[in-house]
Amino acid sequence: MSYFQHYAFAFMALHSHLLSRVTGIDSTESQTKVLHFNKNDARCSDDRHFYINTTKKNNLSCSKTTENLHSLDVLEISSKRLLAAFPLDPVRENSVRTVKNCVFSVAQPTPLKGPLKVAAVSKFGVWAGQLGDGRAHLLGEYINRHGERWEIQLKGSGKTPYSRNGDGRAVIRSSVREFLCSEVMHYLGIPTSRAASLIVSNEVVWRDQFYNGHVKKEKGAIVARVAKSWFRIGSLEILASFGEIDLLRKLLNFVIDEHFPSVHASDSDKYLDFFSRVVTDTANLIALWMSVGFAHGVCNTDNFSLLSITIDYGPFGFMESYSPNFVPNTSDDEGRYKIGNQANTGMYNLDKLREALNPVLDTSQQLSAMQILKGYPDMYNKRFLELFKSKLGFLGEDAGDAYLIAYLLKLMEDTQADFTMTFRLLSEISVQQLQDQSIPQEFWALQDLASHKLFSDWVPMYLLRLKRNASDSDKERRKRMKRINPRYILRNWMAESAVRKAERSDFSEVHLLQRVLSAPFQKQTEAEEAGYASRPPSWAEDLRVSCSS
Secondary structure, eight states, X not given: XXXXXXXXXXXXXXXXXXXXXXXXXXXXXXXXXXXXXXXXXXXXXXXOTTOOOOGGGTTOXXXXXXXXXXXXXXXXXBOHHHHHHSOBOSOOSOOOOOOOSOSBOEEOOXXXXXXXXXXXXXXXXXXXXXXXXXXXXXXXXXXXXXXXXXXXXXXXXXXXTTOTTOOSBEEHHHHHHHHHHHHHHHHTTOOBOEEEEEEXXXXXXXXXXXXXXXXXXXXXXXXXXXXXXXXXXXXXXXXXXXXXXXXXXXXXXXXXXXHOTTXXXXXXXXXXXXXXXXXXXXXXXXXXXXXXXXXXXXXXXXXXXXXXXBOOOSSOEEOSBOOTTOOOBXXXXXXXTOGGGHHHHHHHHHHHHHHHHXXXXXXXXXXXXXXXXXXXXXXXXXXXXXXXXXXXXXXXXXXXXXXXXXXHHHHHHHHTOBHHHHHHHHHHSOHHHHHTTOOOTTOHHHHHHHTXXXXXXXXXXXXXXXXXXXXXXXXXXXXXXXXXXXXXXXXXXXXXXXXXXXXXXXXXXXXXXXXXXXXXXXXXXXXXXXXXXXXXXXXXXXXXXXXXX
């Protein structure tokens, strides 16, 4: 039995993407101050992207930097480089239309109706033609205190030329989920966009959450989010589809020059080298998703970053009971993007990237690109195996590792064992307890797993494999495993609980989850008291998430 049987491949057609930008920034100016952060939530941490220094303030202490942050004196955003690099849509009218021969369109954000509150700081199966940011505005770039360049985008900030029939808004429900999930993914060590702030209002937004005719009013919200780049596979796909080859080449050169330093601009094979890098990084990203039981929910080309980071958190979900058929998105009736299909969907999207690159590749390079893509399954398998070996505490190489992993996953599937807590509790239980099959009652996920008649066959094989770890001890094994197996993830019921309170203007659980999920591998008293590592409540079984947001 191969462990990869649990992640079967299935192909599908997907969508494309084109960015929009905001007229709130004068294109003639190089600096604009636009964002506000919650003064009460300011922190001093090297990995918080919103601590920014200008050149004249590089030597400031962290406390001084935080003080300046509130005055906005140090937050400088520029759209100048991006506007200089690409042609701008000449049409200034913010109307839904077909946009060609440009990368950015001008769209004025629509302010939320007050009063506003800073709540927190920090389409299937067919070609859809033009599909761009229907409610997101790219403000520009800023440089953080480490000299890194980030792009700031607002989501839910109003209509753009790509809004189709949408109103350009986002609701609290989806915005809280995106804010929290992008942050926990960062702290889980998975490449991702980041959330800078969450702004909520009392503005009424009408949504049919489950597309069943039950339209209801919800509160509007805007998430300020950042990434090194917001360009996606679809950003290239749409240019190739429209035959805009000069612009395609210009965008490729920009992305390579800015974000792929290992690819030499003067190399005749630079586009091929770029493709190879994206294939490798995408295989790694999806293997990382699988290692924490994360299902994106809408894995189209519009939602796959060229930088291979996780973006556009919509109807995502962290798998609870293990099942390769887990589908977080109730709008996905056919299960196209179920968790077991993600690796294959990644290959499909990469093939669409390959097709988009064909116009700038010669015949020989096109054949080479096909060969590179053929290597994707092996790359993914290798990374998947590495990650799950680490999750089980294995050191070194052993021919039977894949079999042991597959065996465990099958036991988990049969018993509907909790994915996160099975691996976490294997990190906490001692070898002696496993050997005696003396599983404490509070180790509930292992209790479920032990109900399988074959569990007693798997345990001796697992313990024998652990014995083959060179220069290892049970204490070190548990310490090592707890560093890779989180105790807390953003379960749907946790997000839903926070959302329900937020809709009543109570953001206490949003803040609690923000604190807890910033240290997902560490046992925390307040998280335990909230039940975040306990068996999910019975009401959680009825929760559903859709594309409506």
